[in-house]
Amino acid sequence: MTAAAVVTTAALFTLTGCFPFGGDDVESGPFPGQTGSKVANASLESLRGASSLTITGTVRDNGKPIKMDMAISKSGDCKGSMAVEGEGSFELIRNAQFVFMKADAAFYRTQLKDSPKDEADAALKQLPGHWVKTKASAPDSKELSALCDLDELLKEFDKSQGARKDGVVQVNGQDAQKVTTKTTDGTEDLYIATKGEPYLLKAVETGKEPSDVSFSGFNVPVQADSPTKDVIDTDK
Template structure:
């Protein structure tokens, strides 16, 4: 049961990397752009946004992405940093919620009953009920010595999550209008990559951080991620109270 739930959570890392990998693209023609980033093409702005975002020590990532395998929706709200610390929540297909904390060399997780039952397909009712009785609403932990914990920890590594932004691809990036997103003044960038259409929102004040990415069309439907709380400490602290040691239970 634990491996099933962990596998579900690990899908979030892959799905997130897929969406953040949409930038940068090639330039499309801009005719003497004015205003914020005056004189810069869409591709040049995208390059600056990627550099600034990847240079951040920490951020909060929130939104909905699609798992390529199940085609289900993964909702994520996670603060993470370059030290590999993280704290947040995620869900699969709107069925329950899992809390995740990674601090030091330990990964902590707490699943609700709905999440555990949704991820127990193919298992007997007795095994599912036993897992729910043991884990639902309770914190558990694993050390990074095990592969399961290492896989989960990859979602907490900011450098790893944003690594896909180095991919250039064959898309074209065009400047859009200025607006506001997540309470921040931004400029929009539009990119086409095959059948996929993306809109990125880049901060026009302070560092040109990426504020949001929307995937507005494609075979797997709309997706979005917002990026906030740049440089803020990640609230990754060991849970208070009793914690179930999954390593001691032998998996």
């Protein structure tokens, strides 16, 4: 599982609503006069307007759960972690100058499964549990840097069509308008903040590739300071 493959999971966050169903109670709730689709689309615009946010939850790539907890800014700074079931996990820090990745042995075994045994053994002895440092501008950092590109991630979102409002619920202590859409093999439920900016707080999708993702930390600066211990500098 390469970093590039992880990026493709952003497509699982898409606001795809394609199949209208039932009536939409336009006048009731915290967004009177707005259809479910209009509320959902406004939440997308609010996400795009945020300077930073944190994404947590589980998505799937070819059926494999991927747990993620990433704080990402529009400037490209990011800090967080990802874990792929059966394939290991890694932590990631990116700032203006460098990219740091600290992965476990299971992650490196997955990455090195087709490498010569002596090379794999040497890497497994040296790399797990250490921060591997590369320049942010280096070609080898391109795939990992893509995980920290907030604008690119949000480009994966499409406008919602056929969504309907489905009541107000609590999401992490906040009132949220639930908006539901039928998809090709399930449903997509979006939970949108009713106070302040109508940020998308949570997205849950059922079907063949279910996902459950929360959004928080809007406009909170990302603390992407370079680690100072257990660092392997690949430029030396």
